Amino acid sequence: MTTIPLMELDADPTGTLSHEAIESMLHAIWDDLNKSNPTSRTRVRTLNLLIYVPETPSDEVRNEIARVALAHPGRTITIHPEAGPAHAEVTVACRVGGSAEACSEQIMLRGGDSDGEALLSLALALLHPGLPVALWWYGPPAFARRPFVTLLDAADHVLVDSRTWPEPYAPLRQLAEIRKHYMGNLRFSDLQWVAITPWRQQIAQAFDAQMVHEIMPAVNAVVIRYNGPQYVVGAWLLAGWLMSSLGWQLADGPVLRDQTGVTIPLQAAGRPMTLALRTQGPGDGITGLSLHPAASAATSFSCELLPDGVNVIARMEVAGSAPLERVTPRLRLPMTMLIGEELALGNNDPIYTRTLDLTIALAEKLRGSL
Amino acid sequence: MTDTAANPLRAGLRLERTPTPSVLVIFGASGDLTKRKLLPALWALCEDRSLPPGFSVVGIARTPMSHEQFRQQLRDTTAADKTVDPSVLDNFLQGLYYHSGSIDDPNMYISLKALLEQIDKERGTEGNRAFYCSTSPSFFPKIVEQLGRAGLVTPNATGSGWTRIVVEKPFGRDLASAKELNQTVLKVFDEKQVYRIDHYLGKETVQNLLVLRFANTIWETNWNRQYIDNVQITVAESLGVEQRGPYYEEAGLVRDMIANHMLQLLTLVAMEPPVAFDADAVRDEKVKVLRAVRPFSDGRLKTDMVRGQYAPGFIDAGKVAGYRQEAKVSPTSNTESYAAVKFFIDNWRWEDVPFFLRSGKRLPKRVSEIAIQFKPVPHRLFQDSTADVLAIRIQPDEGMTLQFDAKVPGQSMRERPVLMDFRYGTSFDVAPADAYERLLLDVLLGDSTLFARRDEVEAAWTIIDPILRYWNSTPAQEFPNYDAGTWGPDAADDLLGGQHRRWRRP
Numbered sequence: 076m077t078t079i080p081l082m083e084l085d086a087d088p089t090g091t092l093s094h095e096a097i098e099s100m101l102h103a104i105w106d107d108l109n110k111s112n113p114t115s116r117t118r119v120r121t122l123n124l125l126i127y128v129p130e131t132p133s134d135e136v137r138n139e140i141a142r143v144a145l146a147h148p149g150r151t152i153t154i155h156p157e158a159g160p161a162h163a164e165v166t167v168a169c170r171v172g173g174s175a176e177a178c179s180e181q182i183m184l185r186g187g188d189s190d191g192e193a194l195l196s197l198a199l200a201l202l203h204p205g206l207p208v209a210l211w212w213y214g215p216p217a218f219a220r221r222p223f224v225t226l227l228d229a230a231d232h233v234l235v236d237s238r239t240w241p242e243p244y245a246p247l248r249q250l251a252e253i254r255k256h257y258m259g260n261l262r263f264s265d266l267q268w269v270a271i272t273p274w275r276q277q278i279a280q281a282f283d284a285q286m287v288h289e290i291m292p293a294v295n296a297v298v299i300r301y302n303g304p305q306y307v308v309g310a311w312l313l314a315g316w317l318m319s320s321l322g323w324q325l326a327d328g329p330v331l332r333d334q335t336g337v338t339i340p341l342q343a344a345g346r347p348m349t350l351a352l353r354t355q356g357p358g359d360g361i362t363g364l365s366l367h368p369a370a371s372a373a374t375s376f377s378c379e380l381l382p383d384g385v386n387v388i389a390r391m392e393v394a395g396s397a398p399l400e401r402v403t404p405r406l407r408l409p410m411t412m413l414i415g416e417e418l419a420l421g422n423n424d425p426i427y428t429r430t431l432d433l434t435i436a437l438a439e440k441l442r443g444s445l
Numbered sequence: 446m447t448d449t450a451a452n453p454l455r456a457g458l459r460l461e462r463t464p465t466p467s468v469l470v471i472f473g474a475s476g477d478l479t480k481r482k483l484l485p486a487l488w489a490l491c492e493d494r495s496l497p498p499g500f501s502v503v504g505i506a507r508t509p510m511s512h513e514q515f516r517q518q519l520r521d522t523t524a525a526d527k528t529v530d531p532s533v534l535d536n537f538l539q540g541l542y543y544h545s546g547s548i549d550d551p552n553m554y555i556s557l558k559a560l561l562e563q564i565d566k567e568r569g570t571e572g573n574r575a576f577y578c579s580t581s582p583s584f585f586p587k588i589v590e591q592l593g594r595a596g597l598v599t600p601n602a603t604g605s606g607w608t609r610i611v612v613e614k615p616f617g618r619d620l621a622s623a624k625e626l627n628q629t630v631l632k633v634f635d636e637k638q639v640y641r642i643d644h645y646l647g648k649e650t651v652q653n654l655l656v657l658r659f660a661n662t663i664w665e666t667n668w669n670r671q672y673i674d675n676v677q678i679t680v681a682e683s684l685g686v687e688q689r690g691p692y693y694e695e696a697g698l699v700r701d702m703i704a705n706h707m708l709q710l711l712t713l714v715a716m717e718p719p720v721a722f723d724a725d726a727v728r729d730e731k732v733k734v735l736r737a738v739r740p741f742s743d744g745r746l747k748t749d750m751v752r753g754q755y756a757p758g759f760i761d762a763g764k765v766a767g768y769r770q771e772a773k774v775s776p777t778s779n780t781e782s783y784a785a786v787k788f789f790i791d792n793w794r795w796e797d798v799p800f801f802l803r804s805g806k807r808l809p810k811r812v813s814e815i816a817i818q819f820k821p822v823p824h825r826l827f828q829d830s831t832a833d834v835l836a837i838r839i840q841p842d843e844g845m846t847l848q849f850d851a852k853v854p855g856q857s858m859r860e861r862p863v864l865m866d867f868r869y870g871t872s873f874d875v876a877p878a879d880a881y882e883r884l885l886l887d888v889l890l891g892d893s894t895l896f897a898r899r900d901e902v903e904a905a906w907t908i909i910d911p912i913l914r915y916w917n918s919t920p921a922q923e924f925p926n927y928d929a930g931t932w933g934p935d936a937a938d939d940l941l942g943g944q945h946r947r948w949r950r951p
């Protein structure tokens with residue numbers, strides 16, 4: 076990876092920092108690059124990526140942003156509001172892609188006071204015309220307020236990460252309302268949903284086998300295990316996905332709580348069943364899922380994170396034969412890949428949309444029982 | 446492939462394409478292709494979580510080997526890869542079995558059947574089997590007949606599992622042998638169960654040709670005889686025949702490259718839009734192109750093709766032997782290591798547009814590309830204007846380049862060709878999967894879009910047969926006629942005809 080030295084620009088004494096001056100700096104960098112090696116560098120434009128980072132970005136966050144920006148080249152504008160006058164840092168970063176280097180523009184806007192309003196006007200003026208705008212919201216889940224709502228108007232796609240929410244109920248509800256307001260004209264992605272995709276794949280693949288498929292009508296208890304409070308939305312999403320795919324519904328009746336988690340009453344085609352969310356297992360995130368059929372059923376299925384905290388073992392048991400075990404990599408996708416997966420999809424993920432409705436209903440039931 | 450009605454959890458999954466639990470039986474399991482391509486491709490699919498639970502492999506060859514020794518082949522191939530997770534690999538290897546025996550021995554199939562039934566029971570593979578013929582082509586008919594005789598072929602739609610057969614290239618060595626092989630195979634299998642592999646079709650850029658043509662409107666208006674002057678398809682290799690002298694002496698370049706890979710590329714460039722992206726619709730259109738290829742009259746056999754054989758020369762500054770000096774090659778060999786052929790497609794879209802196909806060994810570099818050469822403007826306003834070119838690079842460095850004229854800055858009106866580039870590696874930060882990965886997955890999924898159909902194979906041989914017969918009956922006097930490390934015989938330049946046409950330097 077080649078990173079061209081930063082060029083910096085400060086606001087003038089009136090507090091103004093012109094977007095044209097920033098564009099001129101970028102032109103100057105490109106001119107230099109083209110003179111030094113005109114043939115092997117390509118200016119790639121696939122995306123405007125707006126990143127909102129309210130906390131002072133640590134080196135780790137900065138590196139993560141740089142990796143994402145390189146993998147999805149175009150123009151990345153990071154907005155980091157803080158006290159003091161507006162300030163811009165501009166650079167071009169290149170990675171080897173085929174025979175040429177693929178280069179993209181990275182702009183960091185800082186200062187402009189901590190509410191971020193001043194920087195927003197600059198960021199909006201700097202968006203490349205014609206290219207889609209993805210907003211990666213690194214900030215707290217204040218989805219009903221500015222600056223989130225201001226940036227929403229410019230975005231085609233919003234990426235949030237429920238793993239960073241200190242409390243899940245309010246943000247989930249706010250997102251649901253915003254989604255309703257935009258009526259499908261804006262894509263929403265939760266990176267936690269992408270992070271649980273390997274679990275969904277693993278479970279879905281197991282259900283291709285006839286013997287596992289057959290236990291479905293007999294299932295009367297589902298247990299989802301997870302570790303770490305920030306993954307609770309992941310556990311709800313997994314439950315919501317199973318419910319929406321298999322036609323399970325929330326049933327009347329109390330939510331039972333104990334030290335290991337909660338048990339929620341469900342029903343499937345009139346048959347009562349339970350969903351348990353337990354905090355246990357090695358590692359963090361989702362750690363396991365099992366389906367328990369009625370005692371009379373001959374087959375069972377479970378899927379657990381191995382003690383190495385990395386791989387998953389799926390176990391299918393049919394009475395009378397040895398259990399079949401399959402180990403697959405859980406693929407803990409790094410941030411670059413989580414975002415890459417989402418950006419590669421052209422439209423709203425209808426399964427996520429469907430799942431989210433049930434997840435919110437589940438969350439409401441749990442909140443009501445608090 | 447499982448549908449979402451049978452398994453509602455599949456709906457909307459990004460990894461939608463996973464096959465049903467199944468067994469892949471490989472004939473020729475101790476051979477080069479299995480070791481170098483098939484097992485690594487299966488392992489890559491496993492790492493990608495694209496294989497179904499219980500997926501198993503049974504390898505067959507005569508060499509005595511234990512299951513563990515067979516598994517060791519994959520351990521060896523992956524040994525240097527630090528990213529391999531041992532517990533995932535071990536678990537995958539548990540599904541690999543080796544069955545020693547000869548293809549000629551009927552008893553081998555009886556014990557194979559017992560093994561497959563045991564695997565079905567233990568690993569839940571439910572009678573789903575794909576048989577992969579990775580042996581010398583002379584064994585293909587025997588394998589098929591014995592599988593039929595041993596009751597190992599379940600007809601489609603009987604509800605007791607599926608059976609498929611994968612046949613490696615070359616599929617026949619001329620029209621008569623291809624027809625015979627088709628008849629043998631189709632006595633036992635239904636056409637829908639047969640997967641004739643041409644690994645070129647598994648390449649990402651080859652599939653992208655379909656997207657380029659049929660997902661964009663800008664090309665379609667120009668994609669015809671009105672705007673295109675000629676099409677050049679080049680598949681160049683810098684390697685010589687290496688250890689495959691005996692095979693190459695029998696085959697020659699036309700059988701090895703043009704009869705399959707290159708005609709496939711030609712059909713993808715020339716075909717009409719299919720009504721759907723499914724196996725039959727796509728292949729119907731490809732067959733129409735092959736049927737429209739102008740047959741080679743006696744006159745054209747003399748004028749519209751050039752053959753070559755390499756003399757000693759230099760590749761990457763290193764001295765290399767000539768074809769006739771290669772191991773196990775006759776010192777008076779008449780086999781071509783280079784061919785350039787001018788094709789015409791007699792239909793509404795392509796009448797009189799030449800398609801130049803050239804391929805050779807020991808050319809300066811390894812490169813495959815398709816160059817669409819547009820016509821010059823009808824009336825030249827600017828003195829230096831050149832015709833536009835769309836070059837589609839298949840390997841290496843996959844991508845596309847559009848070459849067009851732009852004004853050179855300054856007071857005078859001068860133009861110069863400039864390039865607009867699209868590179869896979871630049872725009873998508875992912876390495877393309879190996880062609881065998883894609884094709885093996887398609888076999889297990891039952892998707893034959895990227896495989897050759899019976900009529901396609903026979904139509905291709907119908908085109909190629911006269912060339913082979915003519916060259917066979919008129920031994921080349923001028924061999925060797927190009928130095929290793931050059932772009933082939935001079936006569937290939939004359940083939941293009943017309944002052945304005947030149948081979949593109951890929």
Ligand SMILES: NC(=O)c1ccc[n+]([C@@H]2O[C@H](COP(=O)([O-])OP(=O)(O)OC[C@H]3O[C@@H](n4cnc5c(N)ncnc54)[C@H](OP(=O)(O)O)[C@@H]3O)[C@@H](O)[C@H]2O)c1
Pocket residue numbers: 472473474475476477478479505506507508546547548549578579580581582613614615
């Ligand atoms: N290698 C490549 O890169 C490549 C590329 C494209 C297409 N192909 C095609 O793929 C096929 C296989 O090629 P390859 O290079 O792997 O050939 P190979 O290395 O010669 O392997 C041939 C295999 O056939 C087995 N075999 C031979 N006689 C047998 C018998 N009577 N019973 C059971 N097994 C027998 C051999 O094992 P034993 O001697 O142990 O029995 C060996 O495993 C060919 O059709 C080739 O044209 C190969």
